[in-house]
Amino acid sequence: MLAMMLDGPKHGYQLKYEAGVIFGQEALHNNLVYPLLRRLLEEGWVSQREVAGQRGQTRLQYSLTGAGRRALLDRLSQFGEAEASSETAFRTRVALFDLVAADVRESILTRRETYLRSRKQRLGGIATQMKLGKFGFEVVNHLRQQMELELQWIQHLRRLARAKRAKSA
Numbered sequence: 001m002l003a004m005m006l007d008g009p010k011h012g013y014q015l016k017y018e019a020g021v022i023f024g025q026e027a028l029h030n031n032l033v034y035p036l037l038r039r040l041l042e043e044g045w046v047s048q049r050e051v052a053g054q055r056g057q058t059r060l061q062y063s064l065t066g067a068g069r070r071a072l073l074d075r076l077s078q079f080g081e082a083e084a085s086s087e088t089a090f091r092t093r094v095a096l097f098d099l100v101a102a103d104v105r106e107s108i109l110t111r112r113e114t115y116l117r118s119r120k121q122r123l124g125g126i127a128t129q130m131k132l133g134k135f136g137f138e139v140v141n142h143l144r145q146q147m148e149l150e151l152q153w154i155q156h157l158r159r160l161a162r163a164k165r166a167k168s169a
Helices: 012-022 030-043 066-077 087-095 102-129 133-168
Strands: 046-052 058-064
Touching: 012 030, 012 058, 030 046, 030 058, 030 066, 058 066, 087 102, 102 133
Parallel strands: none
Antiparallel strands: 046 058
């Protein structure tokens, strides 16, 4: 939610719609978005102001504060085992790699890579030690192929990061 305000103030409706799109829905429910916005306001990570709506109504607009930007950067930099095992946590951080330092990017890539290699190895063991049946084997094989593609993508991301560092040097 904080990252969605990086490019400027947004209305609650816009935030719930954009978050919904990110999570594969049309829009997130009000009971998810507005309590979160209240918590972010209490933390001082966002500010709120009233603005005139198109039909004369008053609407609330939310903006990221300096403290919110620092909190976002801090949260993006935190990438332990739980985050490394989460596709969503990994992809979110990759999407925001421009905001974090090169060493943080590399740490995130390395942790995800380590997780994927370990999981791929465990799945290989399952495929050889268990009687999965034809379709069970297909599922395990598909998962391993997906992991291999992501490992290749991680190498691509590293090349992009190196090119960015070389360009800015």
